[in-house]
Amino acid sequence: MNTFVTFTILGLVLGSVYAIAASGLVLTYNTSGIFNFAHGAQAMLGAFIYWQLRYGWELPTVVALLISLVLVGPLMGLGLYVLIMKGLRDTAEVTKIVVTVSILLGMLSISHWFWHPETARTMQMFFGDQSKITVFGASIRYHELICILVAIAIAVGLRILFTRTRAGVAMRGVVDDPELLRLNGHNPERLAALSWAMGSTLAVLAGILITPISGGTLEANMLTLLVIDAFAAAMFGRLRSIPRTFVGAVVLGLAGTYVLAYFPTSWSWTSNFRVSLPMIALFVVLIVLPQDRLRGAVTRTRERYHVPSVRKAVVWGVALIVIVYLIRLLMVTSAVTTLTIGMTFAIIALSLTLLTGYAGELNLAPVSFGAIATIVAFHFGISGSGLAAHLNLWGIVVGVLVTAVIGGLVALPALRLRGLYLALATMAFGVFLSNMVLRDTTEHEMFGMKYSLFKDGNIALPPLKIGPLDLSNETVFLMTVTALFSVLGVGVIALRNSGYGRRLAAMKDSPAGSAMLGQSLVRLKLSVFMISSGIAGLGGILMSSAMGSVSGESFAIMVSLSLLMLTVVAGIGYVTGALFGGLMAGIGFAVIMVSFTNLASAQPELEGMWLLLDNIAAVSPALIGIGVGANPSGTVHSVIEGYRRLTDARPVLIGGAAVVLLTYVLALTGVLGNWWFASITIAVVFMLPVMGEMVMPRAVLTPEELAAKATVVPEDVGIDVPYSPEIRDEIDRELGIPQYQGGSPKELTAHV
Incomplete structure (x- = not known):
């Protein structure tokens, strides 16, 4: 009985914190229509700021709490809404998701900037860990009691706000019809900003309360994901009902503690299952709860994409192979491997172009499907042993097919989901895979066979060898992956230009209209999910092989979110967007940051400046992602439109090509360094349309x-x-x- 009471109290405490965090999500979603994926990062950043005030600067607890909850929390929410969220009303769902994901990643980078992750930081419970009372023979600390009482007060307060006050009723109407609300004398923008300030404050409060309960150690990624567990509670209330949200949070908290209390200790996967439980609950809730009806009208957004012809795609595919080979001539061996990894990420990003750019379906965990293919290829596709070990074609084929089937199985129960719900379902799958499968390092036995899914926490995948094709050679590996990306890119464009691709576009624009014309939405969604998963699986196998050895962190959900963000920034409706997004996610910013770190070591007198630039480079992907709201079609779209205007300005194009060619020759002969060549080339590519306007305005401008x-x-x-x-x-x-x-x-x- 004492065990039951103890774990029940602990479950209620954990559920109370989930409820506080989830109520903030419900609050912001109901007034802006934006699901804030950065909610957990706000809680994390608020907890770090509280730690700095309370323990770093040794301010009194009450003062630190007041500053965190009365100043930092509201200002954080107000700033996010006024500067960013306010301009996202007429953008597609993927743009809204990517902007909030960018904020999440940016806050993580900022926390690493100001609070080095290798430095240990802890937070104690309010009134100390030993201050407690006894309830039914079980001890409950004052901090835990505060969590429960605060959660009850917030639940009652929000219920009264939404049902008994004019401001609360007006908040609920902001997202439905802001113009009608304005006619009734309310300011929708002011109400939405107020709700974001309140939601941010609740997130900060949840971060401060949950850190001591979860062990007291401040770790940015862990704390962010811990608060993300509240997503399941928010969805239980369908992002509308505060009471149902609180019920879902309490059930979630109790279930997690009961798993620890009553699951047999001999089950090695108990701990992983408890960590994965919120994501399992999220997936189940998304499947069970009824969804919104299909919309009959075409969705009008600011995103615009141009699909090239297959002939142009073939030309550009061949051009890509030639360009990569010419760049290879400038590289050292280690840089070739780095570029190869970037190209494998581009293949994974290509799956997003098909799934999201063409079909309008969302997948927040593309790299997780690469993990599945890697595990299958590792167990069934390696021939030889020791230094003679190599990956065979059978392993790649089986890995891709299994990944496609699993992608279909994941999508099958989620076929009725759309937009945000589908995004959350795929995210739940990705986090579940990381917590349950990629952490499974123990040895199992089945039918007399012993196996381990992720042996020793690492998988060493040797290069592919098929007859004369041996990818152990770095150049051969790079050119093979580049050629494969080109072939897949042409195939994706050919698919989009086919009747099947036009059906995908129709489903993206108007699901109800597509269904009324006799199209099977279930069949379309299932097929595109399977094809997309297979492409991601192929990219994952090649990525693991290029890296040589991968761990669970190589496939973490944050990697998938970064890849999605940068692909959308580049242009998720373009194959070129997948190329640039994959390269930047796989190697781009990492290379820049390593370069600044090396410069700081080589030039101690300028160490401060180089480390500052290093931190700015770490935050810059998130800043770029936040800006996608102003250009939802992506950078590639802007570049393409700029070059379309240069059709009658051939001297400008010829001059730009001559500059790039001359710079390449100088780099090849050693007159210029590779960094100078890369910098000049990038500058010419992006500045040429601007130069065209300046030099030949009559040929370029309308x-x-x-x-x-x-x-x-x-x-x-x-x-x-x-x-x-x-x-x-x-x-x-x-x-x-x-x-x-x-x-x-x-x-x-x-x-x-």
Whole structure:
């Protein structure tokens, strides 16, 4: 009986903290329509700030709490809404998700910047760990009692706010019809900002309360994921009902503690199962609870993508292979392996182009499917032993097929889900895989056979060898992966240009309209999920082989979120976006950060500056991701549109190509360093459209844009400014004179 009471109290305490965190999610979602994936990161950052105030600067507990909850929490929420969330109302669901994921990753980087992860930090319970009372023979600490009482107070307070006050009712109407709310005398933006301030404060409070309960150690990634467990409680209330959210949180807390109390100690997977329980509950809740009806209208967003023809795709695929080979000639062996890893990430990102860019379905755990394929290939696809061991074709084929089947099984119960619900379901699967499968290092026995899923916590996957093709050679490996990406990219574009691809696009624009035209949404979703999972699995096998040895951290959910974020930033509707997103996620920012670290070691007198740039580079991916709200179509789209305008400005294109070619020759001969070549090439690629506007404006700009640039002071015309047809037209517009279309001098006189 004492055991039951003890673990019941502990479950209620944990459920109370989940409830506090989940209520903040419900609050912000109901007023903005944005599910805040950064909620756990806000809780983490708030806990670190409280630690700095209370233990770092030794302020009194009450003062530290007041600053954290009255100042830091509300300002954090207000800043996020006013600066970022406010501009996301007319963007696609994937853009909203990516922006909040970017904030999550940015807050993690900021925590590592200011509080080094290798330095131990602990937080004690309020009134100390020994201050306790006895309830039914079990001890409950004051801190734990505070958690329960605060949770009850928040539940009652929010219930009264939403049902008994005009402000609360208005908050619930903000996301449904802000214009109608404005007609009734309310300011929707002010109400949404207020709710984000309140939600952020609840997140900070949850982070401060849960840290001492979970052991007291402050670790950024762990604390972020710990609060993310509250997602299941929020979904139990369908992001609307505060009472149901609190019930779900309590059930979740009790279930986790009862697993520890009553599962047999001989079960080696008990601890992993308890950690995975919230994600299992999240997946089950998403499947069981009824979903919203299909929308009949086409969704109008600001995202715009252009799908190239298959012929153009083939040309650019061949060009990519040639470019990568030319770049290889400048590289040392270690850099070749690094680029190879980046190309494998690009293959995984290609699965997102098909699934999200073309079909509109969301997968927040693409790298997790790569983990499945890696495990299968490791157990069934290695021939030989020792130094002669190599990966065979059978291992890759089986790994890809198994991953495609598992992708279908994961998607099958989730086929009725859309948008946010589907994103959360795939995230739950990714976290579950990390906690249950990738942590399974113990040896099992089945049917007389002994096996371990993730032996010793690491998997060493040798290179592929098929006849004369041996990927143990770094150059061969790089060119093979590049050629494979090109082939898959052309295949994905061909698929999009086919009837099947047009059905995917129709399903993305209007699921209800697609269903009314006789399309099977279940079949479409299942097939695209399986194809996408197979591509991700292939990329995962090649990534593991390129790395040589991988651990569970190589496939963590944060890796998947980073890859998704950077692919969306680059342009998730483009194969080129997958290329740039994969390269940046796999190697781009990591190489930059390592370079700054090496410079700091080599130049001690400038160490501070180089370390500052290193930290800025760590935060920069998140800052770029946050900016995707202003350009939801991605960077590749902007670049492509810029080059479309240079069609009639061939001298500019030829000049840019000449500069890149000359720089390459100088780098190849050793006159310039590789970093200079890379910097100049990137600058030319991105600045060429701008140079085209400056050098050949008439060939690049539209008449309206030329007129806008031709604004001059009338008194200067004919004196300091030459009298040109553009200026004449501008003056005519200002005076309201009909535009002169050209003709004889007599017609010109009549026009004047």
